[in-house]
Amino acid sequence: MDVNRRYINPVVEQRADPWVYKHNDGYYYFTASVPEYDRIEVRRSTTIQGLKDAVPAVAWRKYEAGPLSANIWAPEIHYIDGKWYIYFAAARTTETQDGLFDHRMYVLENESENPLEGTWVEKGQVRTRWESFALDATTFQHNGDLYYVWAQKDPDIPGNSNLYISKMSNPWTLTGEQVMITTPEYDWEIIGFKVNEGPAVLKRNGRIFITFSASATDFNYCMGLLAAAENADLLDANSWIKSAQPVFGTNEETGQYGPGHNSFTVSEDGQDDVLIYHARNYKEIVGDPLYDPNRHTRAQVFGWNEDGTPNFDVPVKDGVVAWE
Structure with missing residues (x-):
């Protein structure tokens, strides 16, 4: 195997919710939640x-x-x-704990060729049908349309967050229908919290896949999978089929706990699909898991099942070559 396709985890320590995008300039661009939750950083490299x-x-x-x-x-x-955009969620400082988790979604824009340079301009809040807890937005383009997928609390549905999809009229404005495509329902989605969040889109084999994360952010955190045919109406909730079981989760043998909130990229030679995700290398956490900083960014090549669905296998052990 090409040395550039060997990944030793963790790739970046203390970076949760990792996002890696490989641009046509040959660089991988990386951003993630920092432990202080006070800023947004971007870095780049020609290798993962x-x-x-x-x-x-x-x-x-x-x-x-x-x-x-x-x-x-x-x-x-x-x-x-032709422009760079950063999607993120932010809350407001208040005297109550509720305010600290009253997130809304926002967008930054940068016209520079290199997004580590130039000025990031605030484009404002992405407005949805409710003013409620909302986060983890992602975008993708399909058949000439720009789509937005995000997690939000519907005030009329019990639980913490569901996943929604909408078209966009520009990179910071939704237009038309806003459709719920999954709500926490299976046992593995409702441990600690009823959560569907962290969507990431992968287009392969005539289908559009959306991975998402579920349950509390401790060792119960895991990934589920939605799939729709590429020629389906993506704004029809019935187009999306959800896996009945998680597709990626804690593995005691490899010492990886709570893997999730992933993104997708490709290997340096473009031959392999690569899963980027965070996980901890220990199970027991003191205090609120959100304030434990050791969700590290990890990477591993993944394959495909005969039915055309992704096969993520299990999170690999730290310190070993991932996929020799």
Whole structure:
């Protein structure tokens, strides 16, 4: 195997909710939640392993007060129509705990060729049908349309968050229907919290796959899978079929706990699909898992089942070559 397709985990320590995007300039661009939840960083490298030592540039910092002042979570970097965009969630500093988790979704734009340079401009909040807890937005283009997929709390549905899809009229504005495509229902989706979050899109084999994460952010955290035919109406909830079982989860033998909130990229030679995700290497956590900083970014090549669905296998052990 080409040395550039061997990944030794963790790739980047103390970076949760990792997003890796390989651009046409040959660089992998990386962003993730930082332990302080106070800023958004971007770094780049010509190799996935090289992201470990790449120097990050601070794209944006939280405000001291107001709606963008706390818990800056899960940034993603996208390249759309010649400009760079970062999608992220932010809460507001208040005297109550509820305010710290009252997230909304926001967008930054950068016109520079290299997003580590230039100015990131705030494009504002992405408005949905409710003013409620919302986070973990991602975008993808299909058949000439730009789609937005995100997690949000419907005030009329018990639980913490469901996944929704909508078209966009531009990279910061939704248009038309907003459709729920999954709500926590299986046992593995409702441990600790009723959560569907962290969607990531993968287009292969005539289908559009959306992975997502479920349950509390401790060792119960795991990944599920949605699939729709590429020629289906993606705004029809019936087009999306959900796996009855998680497709990626804790593995005691390899010492990986709570893997999830993933993204997808390809190997340096373009031959393999690569799963980027976070996980801890221990099970017991003192205090709130969200304030345990050791969800590290990891990478591993994955394959495909005979039925055309992705086969993520199990999270590999730290310190060994992932897929020799």
